[in-house]
Amino acid sequence: EIEKELINSKSELKILSQNNDISTFKVIILSISIFLFLIVSFFIFINIKNRNKTLKLNNEKLNYESQLNELIKKEKDLKLVYQSKEIRDFAFNISDKIKILETFKNKLQKVSKKIKDLELKKELTTLIISINQNIEVNKEKVVLNSKTTNYKEDFLFNLKNKYPDLSKKEVQVSVYLAMNFSSKEIALQLGVTSRTVDNYRVAVRAKLGLNKKQNLEEFLANFI
Secondary structure, eight states, X not given: OHHHHHHHHHXXXXXXXXXXXXXHHHHHHHHHHHHHHHHHHXXXXXXXXXXXXXXXXXXXXXXXXXXXXXXXXXXXXXXXXXXXXXXXXXXXXXXXHHHHHHHHHHHHHHHHHHOOOHHHHHHHHHHHHHHHHHHHHHHHHXXXXXXXXXXXXXXXXXXXXXXXXXXXXXXXXXXXXXXXXXXXXXXXXXXXXXXXXXXXXXXXXXXXXXXXXXXXXXXXXXXX
C-alpha cells in the first residue's frame, strides 16, 4: 500500500512537473508574442510618424513654393510699376519742355512776321532754328529712353535696388554706359558737359565698389 502511494505521488509529481513545463512554455510564448507585438507596434508608430513628417514637409514645401511664387509675382509687378513710372515721368518732363518750346517758337514766328528790321529778323530766324533743333533733340530723347528701357528691362530696377545710393543722374549715366555710349554722346543726351559725365563715371565707380582693374562699361553691361 505504501508502494502504491509512492507511485501515486511520483505520478502526481510528474504531472505537476509537466504542467509546470507547459506553463513555463506558455509564459515564454506569451512573452515572445508581447515582444513581437511591441516591435511591430514600434515600427508602425515610426512609419506613421515618418509619413506624417513627410506630409508636413511636403505641405511646408508647397506653402514655401506658393509664397515664393507670390513674392516673384510681386517683384515683377513692382518692376513693371517702377519702369512705367520712370518712363512716364521722363516722357512727361520732356513733353512739357517740348510744349513750352513749341509755344515760344510760335510766338517768335508771329513776332518775326511783324518785324521789318532785317538784322533782328535774321537773329529771330536763327533762334527759331535753334529751338526746332532743341525740340527734335528732346523727341529723340523720348525715343532713346524707350529703347534704353527695352534694352534691358530689369537693369534700372536691379541697379537701383542693389545700389540705392546712386542718384538719378548716376543711374542714367550707368544705363548709357551699359549701352556703350561715349562720354560725349551721354553729355549730349543729358545736356551736360563731357567733363561732368566723367565726374559721374568716377562717382558711379566708387558707389559700385569697383577697383582700378575692373572695367565700368563691362561691369554694367553684364549687370542683371
